Amino acid sequence: MMVQTGVLPERHEDLERVPAWLEHHLADKPVEHANLFRPFLHWHLLRRARSRAGKRAFPTTVGRDLRRRILVALDLLAWIDIQDTTLEDLQQDDLDRWLDEENTQRRNRIRYFLSWTADRGLSRRLTVLPIPCQEPADILDDDERWQLLQRCLTDETLPIEARAAGALILIFALQAQRIRHLTADQLTEKGDDTY
Template identity: 60%
Template sequence: MDELPPSRNQRYIRQLLVHTGILEERHEDLERIPGWLEHELADEPAAHANLARPFLHWFLLRRARQRAAIRRHPASVDRDLRRRVSVALDFLAWTDERGLALADLAQEHIDDWIAGATSQRRYLIRYFLKWTTSRRLTRELTVPSIPRQEPQNLLDEDNRWPLLQRCLTDEALPTDVRAAGAITLLFGPSTERLCHLTPEHLKLGDKDTHLVLGRHPVLLPPRLAELLRRLVEQPQLRPQLSRVHAGPRWLFPGMVPGKPISTHGMTQKLNRHGIPVRTARNAALAGLAADLPSPILADVTGMHRHTALRWVAYARRDWAEYLAARAEDDAEKREKGIAGHDGASQFRRSAAEGTSKA
């Protein structure tokens, strides 16, 4: 099966065989990469193929398997690995066009490669050059760090809270969309973490319900808690095949047997129902980072502590300035008799009302 051309049908059939115990479980995102590479190398020069194979097998895949073995929330790494190999193949074609051998590469050539980029994709050549340097195929070369970007788009607070209220109250929306949208708008978890939630992540008490996204559980508004209870209790709509080894029961199951919905599928589903995932997540994290110290933000959301530090630094600077500017603008409107309201105050007031009503 691995020798077949990569396709959705091939992946589905293989997982079906794994689910029913005919084939052994494996980290499919990683193990399907070698088959993809062989199809990519079909039209590549032999010299490029002889570099790409060990680069993938002995460098990229080896490290990825080590990380996958210890990660609590496995990431879909296949796209990242494919990009790094594709960039390496593009770079080898670029050196051929200029008549450059790997041993002759100098820092000025790497600078030219980066300078000719129309996106940040070419910075990924750092992984290939790290491997070639370790194999003494190239001299020590430096690839500059990818320029750090601040969050570009955040959902406006005046839109964020009504959208959250819609998730909590609109019975016309599917239950899974309402639950996933509300979690995203409130806590901003990564889509990967959201898709891998199971009933075990819910801590049900007599009065309160908590959700575990990071090291410590977070208290849920009663209405969201009820949504998640319904999600746990509702029957699976898709046919369920028996499996030899019991696996997790996902809150958001996917079309592939035994697997949660993919991150791409979740993003598309929420976007179709008017919930912009990226901007909603950015707004939730900015709001949390404005109120929480970075260690608590990391513990509650499950993000890395360095990422939490960057979010807090961003929120204390840009988000606070944004809210202050909005308040000043609305104050001017009120003075002039123009209808308006303070977005930040409205959000806090609505949050308190919505929680008590829920």
Template identity: 50%
Template sequence: MALADLAQEHIDDWITGATSQRRYLIRYFLKWTTSRRLTGELTVPSIPRQEPQNLLDEDDRWPLLQRCLTDDVLPTDVRAAGAITLLFGPSTERLCHLTPEHLKFGDTHAHLVLGRHPVLLPPRLAELLRHLAEQPQLRPQLSRVHAGPRWLFPGMVPGKPISTHGMTQRLNRHGIPVRTARNAALAALAADLPSPILADVTGMHRHTALRWVAYARRDWAEYLAARAADDEETPPL
């Protein structure tokens, strides 16, 4: 089939038969062909957004957070990054790009800026982050004239933050499952916060926050219904 004969129904059939989300990447090719008038205007739907399938159980999440805050055997950066993930669920990219400027230390409290509004930090996490912020960082000779930002989680390359892959591997290696921990933190926050506040606090897009709130509250309603059914079946003592 020639490109000029490509119709919307062909794109729809292609997407409907998709076994991988990679098929949706055809939109970039079609954008190129349309700009050069090789095809007409064709539409590729957005990639379907799936609800989180794996969440760290709350009975595991809180002991793991306690370990991050109190276990001196763990490296400081692992403790701090793990605690932030378990509490606030930022994306790994956002986590890796945190700098000392994201920390606000007051006389009695410390805050971390992930979105538009700072979030209050537990004292032990605040101390971990203060320690990371005060650590000297090696810089290459050429970067001293135009010094870049300091990173709370520097990578192996001087002047660069740790990569998202490196951070994920590092946390996973120390028993902190990044994906499930992040999902559990976001679900917990979404169950308590309206979507605009969730977006402002975490820095996520408001549409994403809205989906998390809808997911968390439906899941919570199902949990309450299941608990009520169990209570009805349990005979009184």
């Protein structure tokens, strides 16, 4: 209630749970890993996330994204330990080998951690290629798109939210994530039209 009335600033509970989650995950990790991850989380990931939350609509997945970045970095450090090397001595070919071991795109999130460590002189500047954009598996032809748009505009058996979102996707190719964050104050009425 105090947040709603403006007495207290908005608190993003998902973000505020991340430090305790990190401490739980660091319990059985080497001390040097813990000493590296605490500042990475508090002074890099959380600071940037809180700053962004103050400027624009707050994505509900940000806590999950921060956890994934940390878990991937913990995986890399565990792998480095097994290889009997250090983060400071990690070479590009070592990183490429680690990235290729797992056939998923999850490990590409390591770029955030490695950029942070390189900026602080804790590692070399290493390159993590961006995840290649994947083409849609099934593309609608124009007739199918127009039929779906017609249904979104006229089929009153569908919920209005689904019809509006479907129309925005079909007309403007907006991503569902962006549509989800639209608010009523972003609509403008001019005469009989709404924009």
